[in-house]
Amino acid sequence: MDTDRRWGRGAAHARRPRLTGLAVSALLAFVLLVTGCSAIPTSGPVGVISASEGEPDVVAPVFDPQGPSSGATPERVLQDFIRAGTGAGGGYSVARQFLTAELAETWQPEERIVLFRGDPRVEKRETDGVYQIQLETTGTVDARGVRTNSAGPSTETLGVRMVEADGEWRIDEIPDGIMIAQSSARDLLTSHSLSFYSSNYRYWVPDARWFVRRTGVTARIVQAMLAGPAPYLQGAVTSAFPEGVTLARDSIPITSGRASVELSPEILDNATDLKLQQMNQQLEANLVGLNDVTSVEMTSGQPIQLGDRAPDLVTPERTPDVGGEQVAIADDELVRVRNGGIVAIDGLPSVAEYDPVDPATSVSGSAYSFVAADRSALFVTAPGSQVREVLSGAGLTQPSFDPENWLWTARSAGAGSEVLAVPPGGTQENAVLLAAGWLGDRAVKDLRVSRDGSRALVVTEREGAGEILLAGITRSAQGAPLGLTTPVSMPVPGPVDTARWAGQSTIVASSIGADEEAIPVVLHLDGEVEEMAALEGVEGISAGSDAEDTFYAQADGSLYRRIVTSWVNEELAVRDPAFPG
Structure with missing residues (x-):
């Protein structure tokens, strides 16, 4: 370019x-x-x-x-x-x-x-x-x-x-x-993740930034937050601060752990107690723990009174917990991997006749999904329920549940792919085709929704080269998915076929090949990259809340767990393990 x-x-x-x-x-x-x-x-x-x-x-x-x-x-x-x-x-x-x-x-x-x-x-x-x-x-x-x-x-x-x-x-x-x-x-330079609200105010969504190490870093962090999210997150996340609010001065005094943030008068325009409390909450999410800050006070000429706690004020989750269990396939049935063992799922109907691959489960465990081995059909089921086909097509990717139990996948469309989301209890008739014109002729190989529901991790292939892309998810006022924002690329040092979230700010990725040596990598949203020990014959990967204790690779017909810098064979004969989400 x-x-x-x-x-x-x-x-x-x-x-x-x-x-x-x-x-x-x-x-x-x-x-x-x-x-x-x-x-x-x-x-x-x-x-x-x-x-x-x-x-x-x-x-x-x-x-x-x-x-x-x-x-x-x-x-x-x-x-x-x-x-x-x-x-x-x-x-x-x-x-x-x-x-x-x-x-x-x-x-x-x-x-x-x-x-x-x-x-x-x-x-x-x-x-x-x-x-x-x-x-x-x-x-x-x-x-x-x-x-x-x-x-x-x-x-x-x-x-x-x-x-x-x-x-x-x-x-x-x-x-x-x-x-x-x-x-x-x-x-x-020093890195810092800004915090913005998810569109439903239930989660903090990280936005990695870099700043020169010099006096005034605290003020520059607040200025960056007030200016809004990075381009790929615009429309996907929310700030409590109205557009036009700025710092009234270029420094933020910190006294006995309290940061005094002087803001321009616009902060008080049409401000309710709820909005002021959300602003204060967002400032605390960005500043507490930085430079020994323990609390925040907003001022605009004089201290801003927040009022009694608003009934609608929600304390967002910073790191949504997906637990330590995985869904997997053993003997053509859906099972759970728990504490190093294989456990049957009570009340779940048999799925063997559908030749299942690539299962997924919601965080609550109330719904399960998988695709047929030929990737022509997507199914859902639940304990005490029957198996339902909810989507058909070609090249369907492993499904992914978002926090609202929408079920996401991608399928082949012309020279490229299209991304779809099926509502809870829905079918192909009411599935949403997401706006993502940037996909062009890219073929989607993998798609995972973040645990906050605000971002989509997409692995694509074009002209034989794999690429990891991170896009924001735009939603309607009712929370229905609408589209994927123009993404940012997450460069990797080698070939890539699959990627997973490992927490809120970390992605793990790997190439796949039964007869090839793979070097899985950890990608941090601030741009840092960590290569892991090589592993032969990687067929898939899975990750929970971090890349240290809950990162697994499927290889040689068994499940390997990453421990520090090594891979340890769990000696479990399962296929396609996946953490909730």
Whole structure:
């Protein structure tokens, strides 16, 4: 993908000569190819100090970049400017020394952060004073703190204009933002998951963000929350705060554990006790535990009175519990895997005649589902009930129950796939075909709804390549699924055929192949990736509330459990195990 990068703010001035044609293209071109994701290694900083003045903050690493050297060449100035981006102190005062006085006033260092590996390459272009910086990128962080990892080898080229000022070369035009080596990223950046309400206010939905480690992190977290969720979650989650509410000041004082959050007057517009209590609840969900915060006080000129607890106020679940049992298939019947053993399901009718594969169960255990081995029919049943066919098609994926007991699956449609959701007790006649135009010619291989019901984990294949996508789920006011938002990609270091939720902020994934070695991976929503021990002949995976104690792989006709860094054979002859959901 080729995308133009704009000059930094304040870059265009009538007194400067203009560039046209190929020169402009060379200056503005930014090439960002889809690249592979890798975990960011940690490198030791020079030292650590605690933030002083204003609000308390995370312990920040000390980077001590130097200002411009006298008589430095333009190439040296640009290399030193990149290194100076590691120093956030004084509003990036050192980095601003490399800029002309006018640009130093308008340059926005955290508008965009480019993460790179290797050594930056600086080249002079044919036009006088025009240079370009070439980077091998691993990802970016935008002004909202949203991190996008590259999915393979990728490069980016930034156009720069240099001028002489008092005999020294300075940067006169450059895109806003800083460049950080991946070896320093973990020391310079800190991750934090914002919390938004699910559409029914029953769950907290995490929204992973990254922020520069410097004073004011608490305020920047609140500012990001007030600005709303990441694009893929827009329409899928809810904020208690009305649009337009902002922080009234750029700091959040913390006294004896209480964070005092001064908000703009809009917070009181048409505010009921319930809405104010939900706002306060959301602030607590985002701040308690951060920088020793134990409670939150909202103010707007004076402390905001919340009133008596509203009857409709719900305390959302942060980590929905799916328990420790799995549904599986043994001798062509649905069974439960419990405490290392196989247990029959009381009252459940026989399903052997349907040749079942890929079972699923609701969190309550009140409903079960499976597909036929040829993936042409989807069935549901329950203890004391008969088996019902509720959907037909080709290439049906393993079903997934959402918290409201809607049953989700995907099936082949033309050159790609379509996603459907069947309501509780429903059939094909009242199934919802979800709006997901972005699927295009992608074939859905796996589909799992998150335990909060706000997100869909989708594994697709296009032109032989597997991809993990994370989309938000939009719903009607009554909670019926409507569509899937434009997703974000979760890059993986190798082939992928299947993926599962392992809690709210973690995904596990693997390739599948009876005669192949698989290296399952753990993907964190903040972009970090962890590779696990290899396992031969993986046929499927399952995960409960985390990727440590409740992660299983089906291989060689048995069930393996992940324990620390190893796989332990549970010696259970079951197929297609799945945790509720």
